[in-house]
Amino acid sequence: MKNILQVTTRGDREIVMSRVFNAPRHLVFEACSKPELVRRWLLGPDGWSMPVCEIDLRVGGSYRYVWRHSDGREMGMGGVYREIVVPERVVATEKFDEAWYPGEAVGTLVLAERDGKTTLTQTMFYDSRETRDAILKSPMEKGVAVSYDRLETVLAAMPNEGVEKAS
Amino acid sequence: MVLNASHRLDVTFAALADPTRRAILSRLASGEASVTELAKPFPMSQPAISRHLKVLERAGLISRGRDAQRRPRRLEANPLAEAAIWLEGYRRFWEARFQRLDALLDELKVTDKKPRRNKR
Numbered sequence A: 001m002k003n004i005l006q007v008t009t010r011g012d013r014e015i016v017m018s019r020v021f022n023a024p025r026h027l028v029f030e031a032c033s034k035p036e037l038v039r040r041w042l043l044g045p046d047g048w049s050m051p052v053c054e055i056d057l058r059v060g061g062s063y064r065y066v067w068r069h070s071d072g073r074e075m076g077m078g079g080v081y082r083e084i085v086v087p088e089r090v091v092a093t094e095k096f097d098e099a100w101y102p103g104e105a106v107g108t109l110v111l112a113e114r115d116g117k118t119t120l121t122q123t124m125f126y127d128s129r130e131t132r133d134a135i136l137k138s139p140m141e142k143g144v145a146v147s148y149d150r151l152e153t154v155l156a157a158m159p160n161e162g163v164e165k166a167s
Numbered sequence B: 001m002v003l004n005a006s007h008r009l010d011v012t013f014a015a016l017a018d019p020t021r022r023a024i025l026s027r028l029a030s031g032e033a034s035v036t037e038l039a040k041p042f043p044m045s046q047p048a049i050s051r052h053l054k055v056l057e058r059a060g061l062i063s064r065g066r067d068a069q070r071r072p073r074r075l076e077a078n079p080l081a082e083a084a085i086w087l088e089g090y091r092r093f094w095e096a097r098f099q100r101l102d103a104l105l106d107e108l109k110v111t112d113k114k115p116r117r118n119k120r
Helices: A025-033 A035-041 A129-141 A151-156 A161-166 B005-016 B019-029 B035-039 B046-058 B077-113
Strands: A006-010 A014-021 A048-055 A062-069 A074-085 A089-096 A105-114 A117-125 B062-064 B073-075
Touching: A006 B077, A014 A129, A014 B077, A025 A035, A025 A105, A025 A117, A025 B077, A035 A048, A035 B077, A129 B077, B005 B019, B005 B046, B019 B035, B019 B046, B019 B062, B019 B073, B035 B046, B046 B062, B046 B073
Parallel strands: none
Antiparallel strands: A006 A014, A014 A117, A048 A062, A062 A074, A074 A089, A089 A105, A105 A117, B062 B073
């Protein structure tokens, strides 16, 4: 069965992402924390590579990511680790170099294993509602998202599990 | 009252946060409906449904049709589409990354099994 990525907003200032991976937790943790592995998947759309991926995985240590497009565009971000519990939890600050929003964000990664599968939950906490909304909007502005012909398509993609149980 | 874009989206997200309200919107996406019709599939009272409709109406997601008898509700697509498309765009961006991670993990699982002896 396909693992579905759920993206929701919580309150005014958070984005919560959750997805299951068919792999044990220690491997998911490695893939999220070893530079040689991170740079293989944490990419943008086609055309982007990740020439810089530095990770100093300790509390107070920093990380730095730079993506480069084949047309020369570059985008960088980084932050500092605040909390690390191998292989289940990482809290880190996050700031883009040319931030189009004010302030910095705090990301919390939580990995939970069950029956050999791992649920990854990433929560991003922003300093304001404006920042959160600017982040949500950004992939659109970068031309990643697809436009929709019909509203129904959008509605069908939204999580609806509460209703299924009720009816 | 004129709401700025950010505040309007906030109201929209709050209205969308409830599964019953999302189900009502799904129903209205296929055409307008009266309160009675909208209440039918839900295990809750009509006043409870009316309260949900009021939230959706305040968020500008639905409006009332002209028929004075039925007062059918209908979808006002714009603010909903804006909020939902933002979320969906963000989701797709990350889904592409996570599909790459799936492939990487499959690869790691193979190598993880081989040197088992030195594992804790």
